[in-house]
Amino acid sequence: MSHRNFIWICLLPLVVVTAAFFLLPMAQLLAVGAGGSRGMSAYLAIITEPRYRATLINTVVLAAATTIATLVIATIAGLFLQRHRFPGRAVLIAMLTFPLAFPGVVVGFLIILLAGRQGLIGAITAAVTGEKVVFAYSIFGLFLGYLYFSIPRVILTVMAAVQKLDIGLEEAARSLGASPWAVQRDVVLPALGPAFVASGAIAFATAMGAFGTAFTLATNIDVLPMLIYTEFTLAANFAISAALSIGLGVIAWAILALARSMSGGAVAAAG
Amino acid sequence: MRDRLIFAGQLGFTLLVAAFLVVPVVLSISAGVTVNYFRGIQSGVTLQWVVQVWNLYAGEIGLSFLIAFATLAVTLVVGVPAAYGLHVKGGRLSRVIEEIITLPLAIPGLAIALALLLTYGGFGGFRQSWLFILTGHVVFTMPFMVRSVMAVFASVDIKTLDEGAASLGASPWTRFCNVIVPNAMPGILAGSLMVVTLSLGEFNLTWMLHTPLTKTLPVGLADSYASMRLEVASAYTLIFFIMIVPLLVAMQMFAEKGEKK
Numbered sequence: 064m065s066h067r068n069f070i071w072i073c074l075l076p077l078v079v080v081t082a083a084f085f086l087l088p089m090a091q092l093l094a095v096g097a098g099g100s101r102g103m104s105a106y107l108a109i110i111t112e113p114r115y116r117a118t119l120i121n122t123v124v125l126a127a128a129t130t131i132a133t134l135v136i137a138t139i140a141g142l143f144l145q146r147h148r149f150p151g152r153a154v155l156i157a158m159l160t161f162p163l164a165f166p167g168v169v170v171g172f173l174i175i176l177l178a179g180r181q182g183l184i185g186a187i188t189a190a191v192t193g194e195k196v197v198f199a200y201s202i203f204g205l206f207l208g209y210l211y212f213s214i215p216r217v218i219l220t221v222m223a224a225v226q227k228l229d230i231g232l233e234e235a236a237r238s239l240g241a242s243p244w245a246v247q248r249d250v251v252l253p254a255l256g257p258a259f260v261a262s263g264a265i266a267f268a269t270a271m272g273a274f275g276t277a278f279t280l281a282t283n284i285d286v287l288p289m290l291i292y293t294e295f296t297l298a299a300n301f302a303i304s305a306a307l308s309i310g311l312g313v314i315a316w317a318i319l320a321l322a323r324s325m326s327g328g329a330v331a332a333a334g
Numbered sequence: 335m336r337d338r339l340i341f342a343g344q345l346g347f348t349l350l351v352a353a354f355l356v357v358p359v360v361l362s363i364s365a366g367v368t369v370n371y372f373r374g375i376q377s378g379v380t381l382q383w384v385v386q387v388w389n390l391y392a393g394e395i396g397l398s399f400l401i402a403f404a405t406l407a408v409t410l411v412v413g414v415p416a417a418y419g420l421h422v423k424g425g426r427l428s429r430v431i432e433e434i435i436t437l438p439l440a441i442p443g444l445a446i447a448l449a450l451l452l453t454y455g456g457f458g459g460f461r462q463s464w465l466f467i468l469t470g471h472v473v474f475t476m477p478f479m480v481r482s483v484m485a486v487f488a489s490v491d492i493k494t495l496d497e498g499a500a501s502l503g504a505s506p507w508t509r510f511c512n513v514i515v516p517n518a519m520p521g522i523l524a525g526s527l528m529v530v531t532l533s534l535g536e537f538n539l540t541w542m543l544h545t546p547l548t549k550t551l552p553v554g555l556a557d558s559y560a561s562m563r564l565e566v567a568s569a570y571t572l573i574f575f576i577m578i579v580p581l582l583v584a585m586q587m588f589a590e591k592g593e594k595k
Binding site for chain 1: 507
C-alpha cells in the first residue's frame with residue numbers, strides 16, 4: 064500500500080462520520096428551516112417578528128453583559144494571581160479554575176442554592192432585613208450562572224497572557240515616571256488585548272448558546288435557546304425552531320471567527 | 335503603604351470571586367448529606383439521600399459511563415488516524431476538513447441536536463437506542479481529540495521520524511503503530527481525558543436526544559432538580575462531583591506538565 068493511499072484511509076472514517084452525522088443533519092436543518100409555511104422568510108423571522116426580535120435582543124444584551132463583567136473580574140483576579148506569590152496562591156488558583164467543566168445544569172442548580180427559594184442569600188437577607196431576596200429564577204440569576212462558568216475559562220486565558228508579558232516594558236514606563244494606574248492603562252491592558260478578544264468571544268458565544276443553565280432556572284427567562292426549545296418541543300414548530308437555531312449558530316460562529324481573525328489564535332466555545 | 339493597600343484590595347476581590355465559585359459547591363455538598371436542609375446541618379448528617387439517588391439513578395449513571403467510553407473508543411479509532419492524516423497531508427483540503435470538524439465547538443449543541451433529530455428521528459430503532467446519543471457526543475467531542483493529537487504532531491517533527499522509519503522499510507501500518515501512536519501519546523491521553531469529561535457532563539445535546547429509556551447522568555440531574563427534594567438533588571450533584579473532579583484534576587496536571595516541557 065502506498066503512503067498516499069494510507070493517508071486517505073486514515074482520513075476516510077473522519078470524513079464519513081462528519082458527513083453523516085454533522086454535515087448531512089446541518090443541511091437537513093437548513094432545508095427544514097426553509098420548508099415551513101413561511102418559506103425562506105423564516106430565516107428573517109428572528110429579526111422581523113417582534114417577539115423573536117425581543118428575545119434575540121435580550122439574549123445579546125445578556126451575553127454582552129456577561130462578557131464585560133467576566134473580563135473585568137477575570138482581569139483583576141488574573142493579574143493579581145500571576146503577579147504575586149503568597150502562601151495559598153495555588154489553592155486559590157485551583158478554586159478559581161475547577162468549575163471549568165461543570166455542565167450548565169449543575170451551574171443552574173448552584174445558582175438556585177445561592178439565590179433560590181431555599182438559598183443562602185435569601186436566608187441571610189431574611190435574617191438581616193426581614194425580607195427574603197430571591198433572584199435565581201430571573202434574568203439576573205441567569206447572568207450569575209453565566210458568570211459562574213465564564214470566569215474560570217477567562218481567568219486561565221488572562222493568566223497565560225500576563226505570564227507572556229514583557230515586564231521590562233512596565234519597568235521602563237515606571238522609570239519614566241508613569242503612575243501605577245497609568246502603567247496598567249497604557250502598557251498592561253493594551254498588551255492583553257488579544258487575550259481579551261479571544262476569551263471574550265468564547266464567553267459571548269457560550270452565553271448566547273448555553274441551554275442547561277437557563278433550562279434549570281427555567282420559568283420565565285426569555286432567551287434564544289429556551290425559545291428554540293419551546294418552539295420545538297411544545298409548539299412542534301419545526302421550521303421556526305430550525306431557522307432560529309441556524310440563526311443562533313451563525314451568530315455564535317461569526318463572533319468566534321471574527322475574534323480568531325483579530326487575535327490570531329484558536330478560539331472555540333464550550334458549553 | 336499604598337502598595338500594601340492595593341495588594342489587600344486585590345486579594346480581597348480575588349477571595350470574593352473564589353467564594354462566589356466555591357460557596358455554592360460547599361452548600362450543595364452539605365445539603366446532600368444533611369437530614370433536613372431547611373432545618374440545617376444540626377438536623378444531622380446522613381448518607382440516606384446518596385443511597386436513594388443511587389437506587390433511583392444508577393441506570394442513568396451507568397449509561398453515562400457506557401456512552402462516555404464508547405465516545406472515547408470512536409474518537410480514538412476515528413480521530414487519531416485522522417489527526418495523522420491531516421498533519422501529514424497538509425494543504426488546503428486538510429485545513430477545510432479541520433475547520434469543518436471544529437464547527438461543533440461554535441454551533442450551540444441545541445442546534446446540532448435539532449439537526450440530528452430532524453434527520454434521523456424517523457429511524458425508530460436508532461432513535462430509541464443510546465447509539466443516537468453517542469452520535470451527538472462523537473460529533474461534539476471529536477475536535478478535541480483531533481486537535482489535541484495534532485498539537486503534539488506540530489511539536490515533535492513527526493514527518494522526519496515517519497520518513498526515517500519508511501526508509502528503513504517499515505510499512506505504513508507498522509509505522510503508524512510503532513512510531514506515530516507512541517509519539518502522539520501525550521496528545522492522545524490529554525484528548526481522551528477531555529472527551530470522557532465532556533461526554534459525562536454533556537447536557538445541551540443529550541437533553542434533546544434522550545428518550546425515557548436512554549437517560550444519562552446529566553439528564554437525570556435535570557430531572558432531579560425539577561422533581562426531587564433539594565437534599566436528593568444535592569446528593570446527586572455530589573455524586574457527579576465525585577466522578578468529575580478527579581478527571582478535572584488529572585486534566586489540570588496534564589496541562590501543567592505540558593507547559594513545563
